[in-house]
Amino acid sequence: MGPDGKKIKGKSATCPFCAHVHPLAVHQRLAQDRLGQDAFLIVVSPDSTVGRYFRTPSxxxxxxxxxxxxxxxxxxxxxxxxxxxxxxxxxxxxxxxxxxxxxxxxxxxxxxxxxxxxxxxxxxxxxxxxxxxxxxxxxxxxxxxxxxxxxxxxxxxxxxxxxxxxxxxxxxxxxxxxxxxxxxxxxxxxxxxxxxxxxxxxxxxxxxxxxxxxxxxxxLDRCEKGKSVRVQRGSATVLPFKSATMSAVVTDPPYDAxxxxxxxxxxxxxxxxxxxxxxxxxxxxxxxxxxxxxxxxxxxxxxHGKAAGEHRTRAHYDRLITEAFSEMKRVVQTDGVVTIVFGHGEPEVWQRLLKSIEQANLVMTASWPANTESGGQQGKANIQTTLTMACRPAPTGRKPGRKGAVENEIKAEIKRRYPDWERWGLAPADMLMAAAGPAMEVVGRYSEVLDATGERVDIHTFLPLARSAVQEAMAVEVDHHPLETFDARTRFALWWVRLYGRQVQAKSELRWQSLASSLDIADVRDLVPDSDKGVRFTYARTFEPRVTAESAVVDVALALAAASDEGIARMGEVLARSGRDADDAYLWAAVKFFADRLPSSDPDAIAFTRVLRTREGIATAADAVVFEAETKSRTQQIDENQLRLL
Structure with missing residues (x-):
């Protein structure tokens, strides 16, 4: 109830932190009761001298x-x-x-x-x-x-x-x-x-x-005499054209939600x-x-904001987008093309879209990535790159393919395309989206893809593989060590920092990268925690690894960076617990990579640089810790033996 005894509509009437009436609820009630008033306060006009001129209304x-x-x-x-x-x-x-x-x-x-x-x-x-x-x-x-x-x-x-x-x-x-x-x-x-x-x-x-x-x-000034055209409004699911009469259909459909x-x-x-x-x-x-x-x-x-009975669900979208693609396939000639422009960050949305293309009996035959979006602010619409997909009616007589062979073809095709992407100036992150095109082109050559047991493989299974093929095509090295030679968790972290540094990314990108790395999100969630409505590579000071001899390289590297504020002795303890030493090439290569790739003013870049500069001292401190532990163990063993003799 409001202070005047009226029931307040809209949001919760009370503040979650105190017993006072929520201001927004008051505003809602005043507006709904038509108690609000507009006040004419100031007049502003463009001015060629000062830009803007302000005055009070007369x-x-x-x-x-x-x-x-x-x-x-x-x-x-x-x-x-x-x-x-x-x-x-x-x-x-x-x-x-x-x-x-x-x-x-x-x-x-x-x-x-x-x-x-x-x-x-x-x-x-x-x-x-x-x-x-x-x-x-x-x-x-x-x-x-x-x-x-x-x-x-x-x-x-x-x-x-x-x-x-x-x-x-x-x-x-x-x-x-x-x-x-x-x-x-x-x-x-x-x-x-x-x-x-x-x-x-x-x-x-x-x-x-x-x-x-x-x-x-x-x-009109640029128009030359030509053929007249007819523009009409209609439904994509019921095209008003005869079958097999069009040479091309071009569509930029809604991007899901x-x-x-x-x-x-x-x-x-x-x-x-x-x-x-x-x-x-x-x-x-x-x-x-x-x-x-x-x-x-x-x-x-x-x-968002779904009312009771909302019909625009995923099932609704998938059914109608499939109907639309099927209509496009119906009206194009046998050698015609259906061009689809699409972009999205969520793996699940791409999976559903490709399924709809497949169900419409279309196959992708070519694709081109393009920096067509400005990176908007509509939640998941923050797209930098879209994919233009040229699809054609699925030819008859295609044979089934084997999963292993198809995977090898995809890797080879992406490796062939990579120099073009690099020449066009695509950022590595954009290449990941572009990789869907050649992957689907390869899959489209076959009537179906079967695994070793003869089971049918879903078309979207190959999207993570395509992304991982980009990583292989880039031939990323970390201090002369191929990226693929690191353990899986460290490889994920190095690749993430290679792509994004400390930038915040959509949570969907974490899902993509974990799929491409054949890791569960739970395996790497601590490396890329939530931050500013997205995810960002972890900071060493908030990372809490339990370092053991089985720890991944990235966990040891982050623990060393976190301990760097406490001095060489503390870093020596971390190194000793990890069972590594000053000659562990992979550990020090990762530390150097993080120091070089993170922004120079980043606290972790500074910490990793400090670790590198004191490498020999850390190794000496670690040796001291190991020696002390061994001495303590020998002393304890001697004491236990003496007790048994007594």
């Missing part, structure tokens, strides 16, 4: 803003089913995508203040009036729909800068306004948002429409309906009851 401006709130309440609805301000409900639990919901917004109309809503209401009516004028002039419906569609597209671009999530750019020279998305698919929220003015400045109709016209003009496309764009759809109700009256009728976009055939996985 009395006339404040009065005009208040008048807008009154006028909005007198506006007529767009149709019996379309109230003037969008009342379409934000789907339940959608705060991960529509952040204002977390602060009490319940409809898409709540995403704007009254002045913004009035502006877009009038803009929608202006687009409708354009349609009326064109109809009166005898212009046909297709041209009217196209022109109003362009106008509505400009309106949508304006919406990106005109809600409670709009921000002011902090970088000089980067423009005044920043859009409402906090990442590739999440609509943001801020109490102190910036509101575009009714002028020709940033975010205005004049600015956005001018940009649209300039783009169209540039495209990365972006919730329709959830993110329902806000725009609510206003599009109002702008185009005259030219597209069918928009007043919806397939679902909430008046938003129909999501029944959307091929994504909804992981």
């Amino acid at each position: 009395d006339e401006e404040i009065a005009a803003a208040q008048k807008a709130e009154e006028v909005l309440r007198t506006e007529e609805p767009f149709s019996p089913s379309l109230p003037v301000v969008p009342q379409e409900q934000i789907p339940e639990n959608n705060g991960a995508t529509i952040r204002p919901q977390l602060y009490g917004a319940s409809t898409y109309g709540d995403l704007m203040c009254d002045r913004q809503s009035l502006y877009f209401v009038r803009l929608c009516r202006s687009i409708q009036s354009v349609d009326d004028d064109l109809r009166t002039a005898g212009i046909g419906p297709e041209y009217r729909a196209a022109l109003c569609g362009y106008a509505t597209a400009t309106l949508v671009r304006m919406l990106k800068f005109s809600t409670r999530g709009a921000k002011m750019r902090s970088t000089p020279g980067a423009g005044l306004l920043d859009h409402i998305f906090t990442n590739e698919g999440t609509v943001g929220f801020s109490y102190d948002f910036i509101e575009a003015g009714l002028s020709d400045g940033p975010g205005s109709w004049a600015a956005m429409s001018s940009s649209t016209q300039s783009t169209i003009k540039g495209l 990365m972006v919730y496309y329709s959830d993110s764009s329902d806000f725009f759809y609510a206003w599009i309906k109002r702008a185009l109700i005259a030219t597209r009256p069918e928009l007043a009728f919806y397939a679902n009851l909430d008046g938003l976009q129909d999501k029944s055939q959307e091929i994504i996985v909804k992981e």
Whole structure:
């Protein structure tokens, strides 16, 4: 209960650390009870001299803003089913995508203040009036729909800068306004948002429409006389083409659960309906009851903010993506190509995608890695490299292959491709993703792959092998010792540091690397613990190995680095417990590798360097520890013998 006796909706009403009411819950309740108020605080304008000019609003401006709130309440609805301000409900639990919901917004109309809503209401009516004028002039419906569609597209671009999530750019020279998305698919929220003015400045109709016209003009100026084309909207699972009539189909499908496309764009759809109700009256009728976009055939996985009965599951995605690939295979000619662009960090997602390609009776015949992504912020969407896969209808007459032979072919193919990847400037981490292409090309040469017992091997089994083949192709050496000659745990650690140093990586990369190393994650989890919403190579000071004569090289190296702060004697104890000495080439090669590969200012790089510089002293201290232990053991043995004689 709140201080006024009302039940607080939304998040837990009390703070987990005390008995006070949770501030966010109060905000939600105030917003839902329509008790919040907007305050017009400051006016900012671009300035050619100082960049930005700030001032307090004038009395006339404040009065005009208040008048807008009154006028909005007198506006007529767009149709019996379309109230003037969008009342379409934000789907339940959608705060991960529509952040204002977390602060009490319940409809898409709540995403704007009254002045913004009035502006877009009038803009929608202006687009409708354009349609009326064109109809009166005898212009046909297709041209009217196209022109109003362009106008509505400009309106949508304006919406990106005109809600409670709009921000002011902090970088000089980067423009005044920043859009409402906090990442590739999440609509943001801020109490102190910036509101575009009714002028020709940033975010205005004049600015956005001018940009649209300039783009169209540039495209038309470059157009040469050629064949006309037809563009139509439809479903990827039911292509409106005859079988075996296309030479190529190109697709960049949704990457599983990365972006919730329709959830993110329902806000725009609510206003599009109002702008185009005259030219597209069918928009007043919806397939679902909430008046938003129909999501029944959307091929994504909804992981966050799932409401009861959410249908966009992994099974839904896998079934429809397989249907889509099958349709693509149906419409291409026998020698046609289906090109699929895909990228993802999770091994499980790649496994499912490749299974869908296989079930669609397509085989990969070529692939190209490309640095096409900027490394976004949509959780798992942080992709640097995507893979373009050329697939063709599976030829008849393929023979089965044997697992061992296929593995050797994959290794040879990746070794052949590696010089190209290196020449193209792909980072080692990107080569790991690129390796999926040649691996699947090899597998596609066979009707099926069988193991030594005659059992069928799943296609995705070869992905970890492909990644490990990249390691072999790189021929990484550690102080002249081939990487593969180290023990498995140390080899994993050296390869990880070779790829990423101290950088934080997605947890999915840990899964990939452990699979490629034929290790369980539990075997290396202590080497790459959680850090900053990802994983990072461990620090020696927090690593707690139990050093014995059976310990992996990396465990001894980290223990030495951790002990370096305590002096040579302490490092000697570690070395003595490990049963190694100053002549153990693998241990000192690993220590040198870590010292060289970690950033120079990294505390462990400093510690490993200290270990290297005192190598002889450590060995001497270790010998002393061993000598002392042996002396103590002999003395104890003598004492025990004396007792037995007595």
